[in-house]
Amino acid sequence: MNLQEEKTDAQKKIVRLFTYLEKALSLDDNVIRDFRTTAAVPSPWWLADFPNDVENLKIKSFETEKNAEEVSNTDVWLRVEKKSIKSAPDLQDELKEWIDEVSPLEAPKAKDKIDRKVKFEQEYNRVEKFKEFRKDFKESDVIPEILKEWIVLTPGKLPESIKVKYVEDHWNNHPELHNLLEYYIENEWQLWAEKVRKIYKANLLYDHLYALRLLLKNEGDSYELLLGHGLLTWKHHAVGAIYAPIFLTPLVLDFDASRRVIEVSPDPMFRGFVEISPLYEMDNPAEIDLITWSDKINSNPFNFWHLESLKTQARTLINYLSTNSEDCFSDEATAAPQISETPSIWNAPVIFARKRTNDLWSKYAEI
Numbered sequence: 001m002n003l004q005e006e007k008t009d010a011q012k013k014i015v016r017l018f019t020y021l022e023k024a025l026s027l028d029d030n031v032i033r034d035f036r037t038t039a040a041v042p043s044p045w046w047l048a049d050f051p052n053d054v055e056n057l058k059i060k061s062f063e064t065e066k067n068a069e070e071v072s073n074t075d076v077w078l079r080v081e082k083k084s085i086k087s088a089p090d091l092q093d094e095l096k097e098w099i100d101e102v103s104p105l106e107a108p109k110a111k112d113k114i115d116r117k118v119k120f121e122q123e124y125n126r127v128e129k130f131k132e133f134r135k136d137f138k139e140s141d142v143i144p145e146i147l148k149e150w151i152v153l154t155p156g157k158l159p160e161s162i163k164v165k166y167v168e169d170h171w172n173n174h175p176e177l178h179n180l181l182e183y184y185i186e187n188e189w190q191l192w193a194e195k196v197r198k199i200y201k202a203n204l205l206y207d208h209l210y211a212l213r214l215l216l217k218n219e220g221d222s223y224e225l226l227l228g229h230g231l232l233t234w235k236h237h238a239v240g241a242i243y244a245p246i247f248l249t250p251l252v253l254d255f256d257a258s259r260r261v262i263e264v265s266p267d268p269m270f271r272g273f274v275e276i277s278p279l280y281e282m283d284n285p286a287e288i289d290l291i292t293w294s295d296k297i298n299s300n301p302f303n304f305w306h307l308e309s310l311k312t313q314a315r316t317l318i319n320y321l322s323t324n325s326e327d328c329f330s331d332e333a334t335a336a337p338q339i340s341e342t343p344s345i346w347n348a349p350v351i352f353a354r355k356r357t358n359d360l361w362s363k364y365a366e367i
Contacts, residue, residue: 033278034243035352040215040223042208044352046335047078050201056081057202062307062331075265077227077251077305078351082206082260085196089188092180098171099181104193104200107185110177115166120150134159209262212353213253223353225251225264229304230314230329231348233340234321236282241339244278245350246317247304264351272301279321286320293320307331314345 032038047059060077088102098110121127129146137158143151151159171177216223228245235241250267266272274294284290293316302309311329318325326344328337337346 031239031277031280032244032357033239034241035228035245035278035354036243038354040212040353040355042211044350045205045208047349047351048333048335050205051198054198054202056083056199057205060305062310063303063305064307076263077266078264080202080206080209080262082203083199085199085203086192089184089192091184094177095181095184098177102189104197107193108181108189110171110181112172113168113170116169118165118167120161120163120165126150130159130161206260206262209253209264210255213255213262216253216353222355224356225253225353226351227251227264227266227304228350228352229310229347230317231337231346231350232278232317232343233337233346234343235339235341239282242278242343243339244275245348246274246276246345247310247313248273248275249304251351272304273298274301284321289320290317293317310347318343318345 036044050057050059052059058076058079088104091099091102091108095110097114099108100111102108120130123146126146129144130151133141133144133147133151139153139155143153150162150165152162153159212225216225226245227249229247229249231243231245233241233243249272250270251264252267254263254265255261256263274297276290276294279287279290297313302313304310314329315327318327321343324342326340326342328340328344329347331347333347333349335348337344337348
């Protein structure tokens, strides 16, 4: 056995040791089968939700035979720049109190109701009727209809008016405003939204990543930022829903304040790894196969951005899990697929942050 073979053999033994320790430590943890339950707000972000043809957002494409050289030349996986956009068209004055915010992502909707401030003296007939009622008041008098809910009666004293009330005003009572809002949407909002929607979505991602940056800056030792590939979904009859990316890459976030640019790149300190902990404690007869498969990848990770390699390994995983598994890994990425009845694997890349656990892979990824 030559020196390189001895080194490789030693690495495999160390990997097996850490796998054992990882499983031993996980006995004290709850098995997380749905990654969304532990994702730190405001993550996760499904990459397929964002436009790929907008000037202020660039997301790395999968490597294929056609674009391998172009894609492999960049170390930045996601780059987003905060851009100024034109403000929404002004609402008509009659609509402003009914609509809180105008966004290009969704047509504006009016509130069902508002609490309108009403003063007692706003209605002349009510004021005059109160003066008359109070002048000749007897405790046996019946309160006039126009004054009901507007006066306070105290035994032995004259009636007092309620100076201000907040009265519910319902949107459905204003059909004329319905027409006004419809006109605004069709003739002003729609044109504006079509022009700015993509840039707005990228700006929203920038804002979310900036908020995450503050979290990582203050509590970075407690959290890890990851890109997940190969989303496994399975409504398992015994353990419940499994919803977890299997191929994970540790990330770093860089912020350029002078240019208002945020870049997300693979962490140079760590390598990608396979995480099969969502499949623990399932009495799966293929558990040894899964451990052997994951150990092999984690000892020498392949390029998770290479489409065909990722497809092959994703297919291997689900074929170990069940003969009824479904390969849903298409060339086109998808976002947040539904949980399936049988084990299914999806091309659904997702960026998320989570608290660090007893999972040791990120600590020995460079072995």
